Amino acid sequence: MQVVVVGLGYVGSVCSACLSNRGHSVVGVDTSGFKVECIQRGMSPIVEKDLGELIAAAREKGLLRATTDIASAMPGADLVLVCVGTPSAEDGSLDLDHVKRACAEVGKALPHTGKFTTVVMRSTMLPGSVLGELTPVLEAASGLKMGESFGVAYNPEFLREGTAVADFFGADYTIIGAGSERAGESLKAMYAGVGGELMVTSIPSAEMLKYVNNSFHALKVAFANEVGRICKREGIDSHEVMRLMVRDTKLNLSPYYLSPGFAFGGSCLPKDLRAIQSRSRQHGLDLPVIQNIVRSNEVHIEEAIHLIERFKHRRLGFLGLSFKAGTDDLRESPILRVIGTLVGKGYPVLLHDPNIDMERVLGANRRFVEDEVPYLTERLRADLDDVLANSDVLIVGNRAAQYRDIGPRLKVGQVLVDLVAAVDRTSVTHGEYHGLAW
Ligand SMILES: NC(=O)c1ccc[n+]([C@@H]2O[C@H](COP(=O)([O-])OP(=O)(O)OC[C@H]3O[C@@H](n4cnc5c(N)ncnc54)[C@H](O)[C@@H]3O)[C@@H](O)[C@H]2O)c1
Structure with missing residues (x-):
């Protein structure tokens, strides 16, 4: 040519x-x-x-x-x-x-x-x-x-x-x-x-990809260097740590965790990030990337609240309460922060989660529910249809199997806010579909 x-x-x-x-x-x-x-x-x-x-x-x-x-x-x-x-x-x-x-x-x-x-x-x-x-x-x-x-x-x-x-x-x-x-x-x-x-x-996707690639490369360098700085203060061999870190190609160097979705939560990531942040402060170390990961997560939660509040409708139905499908662990589930804020603002809220049965929530999880989400018991519904029929805005908060097919069940005027990319937007034939970051 x-x-x-x-x-x-x-x-x-x-x-x-x-x-x-x-x-x-x-x-x-x-x-x-x-x-x-x-x-x-x-x-x-x-x-x-x-x-x-x-x-x-x-x-x-x-x-x-x-x-x-x-x-x-x-x-x-x-x-x-x-x-x-x-x-x-x-x-x-x-x-x-x-x-x-x-x-x-x-x-x-x-x-x-x-x-x-x-x-x-x-x-x-x-x-x-x-x-x-x-x-x-x-x-x-x-x-x-x-x-x-x-x-x-x-x-x-x-x-x-x-x-x-x-x-x-x-x-x-x-x-x-x-x-x-x-x-x-x-x-x-x-x-x-x-x-x-x-x-x-498309041309815009290709244009964006170049910046996403370079941002990611720069993030990798900055992250590895921050790991190096804290390891040195701890007397730990940073190269050894990172050599082992990259050997995990299931969770670490893999597409896992790299799809836009909702904020992270659960009993480990927030707690462990706080601990490493606190240790780096004890060393007087400035680790801007690691220290701002929790802040970035907070902003994502705030974005979800803004998105839900954009709609004039008041009756909210939250589908999926635990931080991921298939568990009843509610500790530090980010959707509870969204729900708590909106309940505090007076929105009528109904809740559904196939894995949460208040009778069976025990131990640390039970204490957490009683202290942090006292509204849960009275608003939780066992029947998904009940929530679908009595909500104007439905918010999908985890990827439980039964939420994937709710698209065609929406009625005209109902809004679906998908925080976890669980629902195929083309399946929403009557209501409106809104993704959190897509
Ligand atoms: N250098 C890299 O490693 C790299 C990698 C990927 C992408 N890029 C991107 O590619 C682009 C080019 O980068 P580069 O490093 O090759 O730049 P460069 O500065 O080395 O080369 C640009 C060339 O364009 C010429 N030029 C400027 N205006 C011109 C005109 N009107 N007509 C003809 N020639 C003209 C300049 O004389 C110069 O030789 C940039 O957008 C850069 O961000 C660079």
């Missing part, structure tokens, strides 16, 4: 070299005469393992050239990959100026490619940038309509400097945020044989 790469920095020069070595015909464009000159001489404009060799090989095969003149690069282009910088503005917001300027140039040349060309943003940019800010620039500069005469896509770059070439050829997956089927097909054809699994999604 004929590929134009705009911006020959770390991302653009690696893309140009790797794609031309896959047999595509690549023209690199940069405003920097130095970078263009490097490529023309078969040299790498940046320090990066194996890149010089790949550029030299592609130049020799006649599959790679570079220019400062975008218009001369565009005729015949199947794809244009925009890889210019997106720095931080003074206030920390994202500066799209370079990308907008590059898109204006690309747009001017779009009517002269002689093909349906797909413009692919590879620079990191916030959700809404491609469709809301850059597509209008492309349309205005070209006088063409996106989807009819040209395509757009977002293809986030995940390379790591230092191993960028290996990352390109050995990628786990490639994310294709496609503005249309045709744009997606074009990118898939370009990646044929490399890039791991090609996964097509």
Whole structure:
């Protein structure tokens, strides 16, 4: 395929070299005469393992050239990959100026490619940038309509400097945020044989994913470093601890706990986080990530309360009281915080949980109920139908099997607030469905 790469920095020069070595015909464009000159001489404009060799090989095969003149690069282009910088503005917001300027140039040349060309943003940019800010620039500069005469896509770059070439050829997956089927097909054809699994999604999801990935990577580094700081104070080998921690691929390094849902609770996580927070304070240690996990959880509980209060209806029916399905342990169940707040505000509330039978709640759990949720006994209903029939807003608080199918049972005017992603929203045919964070 004929590929134009705009911006020959770390991302653009690696893309140009790797794609031309896959047999595509690549023209690199940069405003920097130095970078263009490097490529023309078969040299790498940046320090990066194996890149010089790949550029030299592609130049020799006649599959790679570079220019400062975008218009001369565009005729015949199947794809244009925009890889210019997106720095931080003074206030920390994202500066799209370079990308907008590059898109204006690309747009001017779009009517002269002689093909349906797909413009692919590879620079990191916030959700809404491609469709809301850059597509209008492309349309205005070209006088063409996106989807009819040209395509757009977002293809986030995940390379790591230092191993960028290996990352390109050995990628786990490639994310294709496609503005249309045709744009997606074009990118898939370009990646044929490399890039791991090609996964097509919407442009905003692909834009967001890049930030989610980088936030998670940064979180991992900060978390591991905080573990290191507290281990050192305790005289414990932090590397040994983390080596063992990552060996658990069931709960630790796995998709488990990584799906948006309700706040954590139960008898362990809140208590143990408080203990480690308290110990770190005794050491005079500042561990902002670990110390703010409980705070983040509190904010999530407050968000649930706001969501429920948004509806004018007053009669609330809570389905699922324990912190997870299949247990009657009510200690530190976060839904009880929601219920307690709303009962305190005078909302009429009914409760249901298949595992809670007041006759059988014993021991520490019983004391907890008597002290913390004295309203439970009089509001708990054994019959789910009773709660369904006498509530305007139904709030699903755990994933007990019998709540999954309540969607079709909702009546017109009833609202379902799903705090745990238990109910399929398409099954709610008469009422309204609202997810907590989805
Ligand atoms: N460097 C990385 O490891 C990495 C990894 C993933 C994503 N990204 C993202 O990719 C984007 C590019 O990053 P980078 O590190 O390659 O940037 P960079 O600063 O190294 O390169 C950007 C290049 O674009 C050129 N340029 C600017 N405006 C231009 C224009 N109008 N026309 C032609 N060329 C123009 C610049 O001269 C420069 O050579 C950024 O959004 C970055 O966040 C970078």
